[in-house]
Amino acid sequence: MTLTPSGTPSRDRLWRGDSSTSHEWVDFDRGAITRRYDRFAGIIPLFDWLFFMPPRFREKAAERLQLRPGDRVLEIGCGTGRNLPPLRAAVGPTGSIYGVDISAGMLGKARALCAQNRWSNVNLLQQDAAEFTPSDPLDGVMFGLSYNTIPHHLAVLHHAWTLLRPGGRLVVMDAKLPPGLGGRMVLPFSLWLMKRTMLGNPLVKPWEDVLRLAGSIEMEQYMFGSWYICAATKPTTAPA
Ligand SMILES: C[S@@+](CC[C@H](N)C(=O)[O-])C[C@H]1O[C@@H](n2cnc3c(N)ncnc32)[C@H](O)[C@@H]1O
Structure with a gap:
């Protein structure tokens, strides 16, 4: 991984710019992402259905955070709040939920x-996830269908990791390309569709980023590998 002078990981540059193939992603800027989601806010629930989200997928992702009553949890890119019900159920009325x-x-x-x-x-904040800083360490952080829509996802992931307490859990849940030939075949369509809808870069593999950061991950896949939940625990002791 290389770093830009500002310290922002720049792996996405590989997919910016001048390739003439259809296997190309060009990052959208923050203004374009904001405008797209402002426009889609009313119809976003349709996409769960259109993209065949597995049953109880959001509940399962929240369960992987292993939250307890009273815990403090952050959802990055919380959107219209479709993950808030299972998160609220897990931490109860004494917990704290942040949605950015x-x-x-x-x-x-x-x-x-x-x-x-x-x-x-539930504390909802309109800001870039890279800038969110809670007053106390968090017990859990979730990227709910948001990691691939954030061009500086690596910087946000590393920031989120610093916000977690030792032993805290991080979960990324999303759709992905299925493995093998199937994935290669749907890639051009997926790129085309994502540029026109959710702006999620299908070439980004969050589980690889989480694995590098955490050292080990739990990975569950659904619907022939087209949906996944990736979870990791922040080590309680620093690596030797
Ligand atoms: C596909 S929606 C997911 C919404 C919700 N988590 C869900 O599961 O339905 C992705 C969300 O990420 C948000 N987002 C994109 N970039 C972001 C950033 N840098 N910081 C915070 N949120 C961001 C978008 O505005 C959008 O609401």
């Missing part, structure tokens, strides 16, 4: 959900 997102449109829906359920311990 750059899209006001998406957060508006999440705020309405919290108001409707009278959840007073």
Whole structure:
């Protein structure tokens, strides 16, 4: 991995720019991502259905955080709050939930959900996840369908890791290309579709980034490898 002078990992540069093949991703800037999600906020639930999200997928991802009542959890790119119900159920009324997102449109829906359920311990913040700093260490961090939409995902991942307490859990859940020939065949369509919808770069492999950071991961795959939950525990002792 190389670092830019600003310290931001620059692996994505490999997919920027001038390749004339269709196997190419060009990162979108923050303004474009915000505008896209502001526009999609009303129809986003449709995508779970269109992309064949497995049953109870969000609940399973929240379970992998191994949260207990009273815990503190962050969802990065919380969007309209579709992961908030299982996270709230896990930490209960005494826990704290932080949801960070750059899209006001998406957060508006999440705020309405919290108001409707009278959840007073969900803190929703409109900001870049790289800038979020809670007052105390977190017990869990979730990237819910967001890692691949964040061009500087490596910087955000490393930042999130520093926010976790030793023994805390990090979960990335998302769709991905299926393995082997199937994945190679759907890649051009996936690139085409993602550029027009969720802006999730299908060439990014979050589980590899988490593995490098954490040293070991648990990886569960669903629907012939087209959905996954990747989980890791922050070591309680620093490596020798
Ligand atoms: C596909 S949506 C997922 C929403 C929700 N987590 C879910 O599971 O339905 C991805 C979200 O990531 C947010 N996002 C993208 N870049 C971000 C960043 N740098 N910081 C925080 N949120 C970001 C988008 O605004 C969008 O709401």
